[in-house]
Amino acid sequence: MKHLIVGPAGHGVTEYALGLARATGAEVIxxxxxxxxxxxxxxxxxxxxHLFGDTAERLLARIDGPLSVSLHDIPQPEEGAARYERRAGVYRALAAAADVAVVNSDHEARFFPAGATTVIRLPIPVIDSSFDPEPGTVGVLGFLYPGKGHEDLIAALPDRRLRFLGAVSTGHEQWAADLVRSARSVELTGWLTDEELAAEMGRIAVPVCPHRHFSASGSLMAWLGAGRKVLVRDSDYAREIDAWLPGRVTLVGEGGWRDAVDRHVPERLDPPRYGWAEVAQRWEETWRFAGLM
Structure with missing residues (x-):
């Protein structure tokens, strides 16, 4: 099976596509x-x-034969009614037309009609991160853009060292500059190599995923892959991960960041055993069942 991979290197969805192609030995376009x-x-x-455009027709018109899709950035009502409805039509059309349609969580699967998609969770990478937490540090991992909860942490934790590990998403540079000015102690690391990121993760005492609306999270998987226990904003998706991997995340309700951070004891665990080998096996089983292999 050929894999059509679209997008710049470093984009999370592109990196997932490249990882899947490597793990399954696929031919790449x-x-x-x-x-x-x-x-x-x-x-x-x-x-x-975000990479293919806001219509399903262009993609469907290119493919003459069976189609398998891995669907990411599933629409959510919190985006606003007009944007949500526009995007929802694209995703549902692709899921209906594809021979195989896969999402990354049960929460995402509920967006589609029952039975329209298969759930294959994101892989948890094993990250060799030295464990040397600096007292008082609270860390958020991944690209910076509005809606990921950075402002909530700044408001709740004015006396903590907040370290945001990652680059600012294009177009949000002024927002990020204002964010730093609004806080007593915030550090933006900018883009980091894999080795630098692993080292910076090890310096964090309290790993946090404060995302307001999310249904799958590569940054959460990265923290888990480094063997860290993570504070995660309470949501359907966070509860799903907590049920799947008990004891790895602490659910934090609205207004609960201060108490949760104060109670958190830095700890390093063995990473869960669920990487690309397990994800590739699930994909290959799904393709074989659909007659695509």
Whole structure:
């Protein structure tokens, strides 16, 4: 099966697509931006409308034969009614047209009609991160953009050292500058290599995923892969991960950041055993069942 991989290196969805192709030994058709040349199926696509555009028709028109899709950045009502409805139509059309449609969580699967998708969770990478937490540090991992809860931490934890590990998303530079000015002690690391990121993660005393609305999280998987216990904003998805991996996350309700951070005891555990080998096996089973392998 050929894998059509679209998007710049470093983008989370592109990196997932490349990881899946490597793990399954797939032939890759690589495009920095989405093209229009026809492709004979079966073809697998790791899809987000941020990279492919806000219509399903262009992708469906390119594929002559069976189609498998991995769906990311599933629409959520909190985006606003107009944007949600526009994006929802794209994702539901792709799921309906594809021979295989996969999402990363049960929470995401509930967006689609019953039985329309299969759930294959994001892999948990094993990250060799030295455990040397600096007292008083609270860390958030991943690209910075509005809606990930950084402001909530600044408001709740004015006396803590907040360290945001990652680059600012394009277009949000002024928002990030204002964010820093609004706080007593905030550090933005900017983009980090894998080795630098692992080292910086080890310096954090309290790992936090404060995202206000999320349904799958590579940054949460990274913290878990470093063997860290993580404070996570309470949500359907967070409760799903807590049930899947008991004792790895602490659920934090609205207004609960101060108490949760004060109670957190830095600890390093063995990472869960669920990486690309297990994810690839699930994908190959799904493709075989659909007659695509």
């Amino acid at each position: 690589r495009e920095e931006t989405f093209g229009d040349s026809p492709l004979a199926g079966p073809v697998h696509v790791t899809f987000t409308d």
